[in-house]
Amino acid sequence: MSHRSFRRFALRAAFAASLSLGLLLPVAQAGAQTVVGKWVAYSEKLDNGEANPFILTLKDDGDNKVSGTLEGLGFSIDVKGTVSGSHFELANPWEKDDKPFLVGDAANGELHFKFWSPEERVGKPFTPADAIKLPEYIAPPAIHPVPYNGLAKTPPMGWNSWNKYQGKITDAIVRQMADVMVSSGMRDAGYVYLNIDDTWEGERDSNGVLQPNHKFPDMKALADYVHSKGLKFGIYSSPGPRTCGGYPGSYGHEEIDAKTWAGWGIDFVKYDWCSAAKIYKDSDLQAMYQKMGAALQASGRKIVYSLCEYGMGDVGKWGPSVGGNMWRTTGDISDEWKSMEKNGFGQNDWAQYAAPGHWNDPDMLEIGNGHMTADEYRTHMSLWAILASPLLAGNDLTAMTPETKSILLNKEVIAIDQDALGKQGTRLSQNVDKNGGIDIWTRPLAGGGMAVGVFNRGGAEAKVSLKASDLKLSGNPKARDLWAHKDVAFKGGAYEASVPMHGVLLLKVGAK
Ligand code: GLA
Numbered sequence: 001m002s003h004r005s006f007r008r009f010a011l012r013a014a015f016a017a018s019l020s021l022g023l024l025l026p027v028a029q030a031g032a033q034t035v036v037g038k039w040v041a042y043s044e045k046l047d048n049g050e051a052n053p054f055i056l057t058l059k060d061d062g063d064n065k066v067s068g069t070l071e072g073l074g075f076s077i078d079v080k081g082t083v084s085g086s087h088f089e090l091a092n093p094w095e096k097d098d099k100p101f102l103v104g105d106a107a108n109g110e111l112h113f114k115f116w117s118p119e120e121r122v123g124k125p126f127t128p129a130d131a132i133k134l135p136e137y138i139a140p141p142a143i144h145p146v147p148y149n150g151l152a153k154t155p156p157m158g159w160n161s162w163n164k165y166q167g168k169i170t171d172a173i174v175r176q177m178a179d180v181m182v183s184s185g186m187r188d189a190g191y192v193y194l195n196i197d198d199t200w201e202g203e204r205d206s207n208g209v210l211q212p213n214h215k216f217p218d219m220k221a222l223a224d225y226v227h228s229k230g231l232k233f234g235i236y237s238s239p240g241p242r243t244c245g246g247y248p249g250s251y252g253h254e255e256i257d258a259k260t261w262a263g264w265g266i267d268f269v270k271y272d273w274c275s276a277a278k279i280y281k282d283s284d285l286q287a288m289y290q291k292m293g294a295a296l297q298a299s300g301r302k303i304v305y306s307l308c309e310y311g312m313g314d315v316g317k318w319g320p321s322v323g324g325n326m327w328r329t330t331g332d333i334s335d336e337w338k339s340m341e342k343n344g345f346g347q348n349d350w351a352q353y354a355a356p357g358h359w360n361d362p363d364m365l366e367i368g369n370g371h372m373t374a375d376e377y378r379t380h381m382s383l384w385a386i387l388a389s390p391l392l393a394g395n396d397l398t399a400m401t402p403e404t405k406s407i408l409l410n411k412e413v414i415a416i417d418q419d420a421l422g423k424q425g426t427r428l429s430q431n432v433d434k435n436g437g438i439d440i441w442t443r444p445l446a447g448g449g450m451a452v453g454v455f456n457r458g459g460a461e462a463k464v465s466l467k468a469s470d471l472k473l474s475g476n477p478k479a480r481d482l483w484a485h486k487d488v489a490f491k492g493g494a495y496e497a498s499v500p501m502h503g504v505l506l507l508k509v510g511a512k
Pocket of ligand 1: 198
């Protein structure tokens with residue numbers, strides 16, 4: 001028996017001993033005691049063949065409450081929750097709604113639980129051999145400005161693999177999406193970036209070049225294919241040693257990765273903080289994003305640079321000076337009203353930072369993924385357009401219903417998003433409580449008009465009266481309904497309409 005497996009055996013034995021003690025003394029083993037400790041659950045192997053451990057560490061906070069951390073290769077988050085008998089439910093305090101995301105039961109000295117996927121994970125007592133090793137510390141560079149790359153004069157538009165495919169994205173699917181982006185009219189409507197998200201990564205070769213895994217046999221050939229369709233090609237990495245999904249990140253390999261991508265013909269890089277949080281402080285965000293920004297500029301290729309740091313670290317203040325073209329202002333979106341509502345309607349304070357070349361990113365689109373109503377998806381599209389947000393579709397483009405197409409391909413709404421003035425919209429007035437209500441946003445447009453979004457966040461259809469004077473306009477301004485595709489009339493200085501539950505009235509007002 002090796003030293004390592006002996007330790008594992010010894011720990012297991014110690015755990016088993018404490019369990020049998022528990023059987024003798026059931027009172028001492030009640031509630032939290034069944035789950036406190038350090039556990040490791042191995043998930044399916046990564047696509048590059050590496051093992052994928054999740055480490056759950058829990059301490060007893062009394063009163064059947066527990067708290068601790070959940071660590072994967074690419075992340076570490078705080079958790080807290082409750083235990084009832086052998087059942088436990090944990091939430092991440094970062095998520096405001098406190099909804100448990102990790103739920104399971106203790107049985108036979110193991111924890112059986114699920115989080116983020118239907119896969120059941122089995123937690124066994126942790127041994128030192130299970131520890132996630134971090135590479136040697138590399139100090140962040142001194143701060144210096146990275147010049148603007150001249151790209152993204154309007155918010156980038158395209159498609160990204162994450163929302164629909166997550167770890168299931170392959171070369172074949174990317175090619176299919178490229179074909180459909182052309183045949184569906186998406187490309188001609190402006191959606192030109194075709195971006196692979198996490199899980200493409202393999203391992204570094206002896207020269208330190210990160211190779212793709214078996215799902216992407218030839219990245220250069222794939223880039224050539226995407227380019228042959230008149231599209232641009234995007235990829236994903238992290239300033240940390242691991243991406244959020246646990247794959248190799250660019251830590252310590254920034255220059256070589258940027259050069260590799262430039263050689264493949266990459267046009268867009270999403271750079272996701274993930275495991276960098278295990279090594280660096282929030283105050284290092286700027287320096288580490290600058291490091292890749294500088295590497296991209298030195299690569300000799302013009303590459304859109306998308307920062308993914310979940311709205312941390314005052315990114316709006318320094319995003320442009322690291323060469324960033326867009327930066328995340330929120331946590332991850334999911335295909336549900338509450339998530340989209342939280343991300344989209346929380347953007348007012350970010351508006352000051354948006355300008356041509358530099359955009360706030362409340363995360364990618366969920367339109368067409370099936371868990372919101374058509375009215376909710378129209379709200380999603382309208383709000384993102386008013387916010388001058390990047391429009392990165394995240395649905396299966398081969399299976400779009402006519403309704404999904406009518407939303408993603410609404411040229412009048414896309415024109416609002418892409419307006420040349422590049423000014424992000426802001427909230428005009430809000431009459432919203434926890435049950436919803438009416439939220440009105442306006443966005444000034446090139447040529448003097450404005451987009452007005454009257455959003456009904458309530459649970460029932462609402463009658464609204466939009467007054468020209470509230471928009472600081474006089475008389476009856478010209479107006480066009482961008483979902484009905486028709487000119488409409490203000491009468492007596494107001495426009496009356498009813499707006500469905502979770503729906504929107506989107507007008508272009510006052511333009512010649
Ligand atoms: C983070 C990002 C997501 C996606 C995943 C991939 O959660 O915010 O947009 O890129 O990582 O692992």
